Amino acid sequence: MRKFFFIxxxxxxxxxxAAQNNKKVTIAVAAxxxxxxxxxxxxxxxxxxxxxxxxxxxxxxxxQQILEGAPYDVFISADTSYPQTLHxxxxxxxxxxxxxxxxxxxxxxxxxIVPSKDLKVLLTGNVKKIAIANPKTAPYGVAAEAxxxxxxxxxxxxxxxxxxxxxxxxxxxxxxxxxxxGFTAKSVVLSDEMKGKGRWIDLDINTYAPIEQAAVxxxxxxxxxxxxxxxxxxxxxxxxxxxxxxxxxxxVN
Amino acid sequence: MIEFEPFWLTLKLAFxxxxxxxxxxxxxxxxxxxxxxxxxxxxxxxxxxPLVLPPSVIGFYxxxxxxxxxxxxxLLQDYFDIRFAFSFPGLxxxxxxxxxxxxxxxxxxGFNSLSxxxxxxxxxxxxxxxxxxFNVLLPNIKSSLLSGIVLTFAHTIGEFGVVLMIGGNIPGQxxxxxxxxxxxxxxxxxxxxxxxxxxxFITSFIILLTLYLVNRRFDKIxxx
Numbered sequence: 001m002r003k004f005f006f007i008x009x010x011x012x013x014x015x016x017x018a019a020q021n022n023k024k025v026t027i028a029v030a031a032x033x034x035x036x037x038x039x040x041x042x043x044x045x046x047x048x049x050x051x052x053x054x055x056x057x058x059x060x061x062x063x064q065q066i067l068e069g070a071p072y073d074v075f076i077s078a079d080t081s082y083p084q085t086l087h088x089x090x091x092x093x094x095x096x097x098x099x100x101x102x103x104x105x106x107x108x109x110x111x112x113i114v115p116s117k118d119l120k121v122l123l124t125g126n127v128k129k130i131a132i133a134n135p136k137t138a139p140y141g142v143a144a145e146a147x148x149x150x151x152x153x154x155x156x157x158x159x160x161x162x163x164x165x166x167x168x169x170x171x172x173x174x175x176x177x178x179x180x181x182g183f184t185a186k187s188v189v190l191s192d193e194m195k196g197k198g199r200w201i202d203l204d205i206n207t208y209a210p211i212e213q214a215a216v217x218x219x220x221x222x223x224x225x226x227x228x229x230x231x232x233x234x235x236x237x238x239x240x241x242x243x244x245x246x247x248x249x250x251x252v253n
Numbered sequence: 254m255i256e257f258e259p260f261w262l263t264l265k266l267a268f269x270x271x272x273x274x275x276x277x278x279x280x281x282x283x284x285x286x287x288x289x290x291x292x293x294x295x296x297x298x299x300x301x302x303p304l305v306l307p308p309s310v311i312g313f314y315x316x317x318x319x320x321x322x323x324x325x326x327x328l329l330q331d332y333f334d335i336r337f338a339f340s341f342p343g344l345x346x347x348x349x350x351x352x353x354x355x356x357x358x359x360x361x362x363g364f365n366s367l368s369x370x371x372x373x374x375x376x377x378x379x380x381x382x383x384x385x386x387f388n389v390l391l392p393n394i395k396s397s398l399l400s401g402i403v404l405t406f407a408h409t410i411g412e413f414g415v416v417l418m419i420g421g422n423i424p425g426q427x428x429x430x431x432x433x434x435x436x437x438x439x440x441x442x443x444x445x446x447x448x449x450x451x452x453x454f455i456t457s458f459i460i461l462l463t464l465y466l467v468n469r470r471f472d473k474i475x476x477x
Contacts, residue, residue: 060441109322136439162423165417173316178319
């Protein structure tokens with residue numbers, strides 16, 4: 001009997017240790033953050049030993065999944081309004097906090113097309129299709145629309161626009177040359193995967209509303225995985241994370 | 254609240270796809286049914302591939318194929334000034350590939366179910382292969398042809414993944430009903446999504462019901 005107890009206790013202890021080693025945090029991440037997230041994830045896992053599981057999607061889709069009860073711990077959005085919606089609906093436990101500002105670039109991988117800051121290139125005959133993210137669900141799409149309107153060429157290029165479901169698909173359209181040129185996040189063209197592919201140009205950041213990207217701890221994280229969720233959330237605002245954001249072209253305060 | 258353009262586009266796509274597949278599938282199914290060689294087996298497998306390949310795979314390869322950076326897309330762009338990605342004709346090509354087995358399989362099994370005597374009698378009465386096909390074989394597999402037509406039509410109406418990959422969500426060009434529904438769900442307009450879905454549901458149900466009713470009549474004719 002005593003032996004049995006001893007073994008049981010040993011087993012319980014083992015299970016506990018295993019559980020501690022299996023700590024993970026599930027992060028819902030807006031598509032534009034895909035590449036910066038790889039670097040963030042690596043550093044965080046090294047620092048804490050907590051595994052990071054990344055779920056990618058457009059901010060709109062992720063928000064909707066969270067409202068339907070998706071089991072994510074932290075939400076990293078491409079804007080502030082989606083996290084606010086979650087917070088309003090009691091799905092976020094803290095008010096959304098901006099971690100970085102996104103920057104829009106004009107990118108092409110088609111030979112013979114040179115992106116120009118004044119967007120005049122979009123009016124040329126070589127440019128038949130312009131890829132942007134869907135403005136209904138992706139903040140980078142909203143910014144792309146705004147900049148086209150700012151230069152008064154939106155109506156002229158309207159028929160050339162094709163809509164990626166999110167930034168990831170927009171990138172796919174541009175990098176496969178199915179679209180001749182397109183608007184994407186600067187973090188994309190600075191990533192290892194896309195570096196040196198085609199040509200890109202910075203756009204005047206005063207021509208579109210700043211893409212303030214905020215994050216929020218979710219109810220699911222706060223209730224079931226408090227420690228890891230909070231650790232990851234505060235890590236997002238640490239100097240380490242800020243340096244990574246800068247490296248990927250984001251603006252941090 | 255909701256636009257009808259996506260439905261119109263969906264019906265147009267389903268109609269054109271069905272028509273093209275009917276023209277392609279009859280000779281193909283005929284060949285599969287009456288030719289006996291090893292190459293036939295390979296073609297049978299190829300025809301069935303769209304059943305197993307995820308739409309995302311088909312869509313992605315089509316996107317690459319249509320892109321001017323690859324041979325096929327470049328040829329189209331340079332010589333014909335056509336680009337299939339993000340256009341209605343591109344969706345038609347994708348749907349034809351994606352719905353191919355839905356037309357070929359029923360017609361193929363229709364041919365297989367016919368007695369060989371029919372063909373032989375027709376040939377011995379001096380009819381050519383084409384005359385035999387149109388005057389003897391096809392009238393005898395009406396119900397298989399109908400299944401093929403309806404299945405293809407219905408399958409194209411429900412198409413989503415491939416269109417999402419190569420369509421680019423352009424209103425009036427590639428924004429079909431299934432994409433419109435997805436869009437509304439994404440933007441949390443559940444009411445609009447519901448309306449779209451209900452219309453699509455009823456349309457599909459009516460189409461399928463018609464098939465089974467007509468099919469019953471055909472069976473009766475066969476019995477007489």
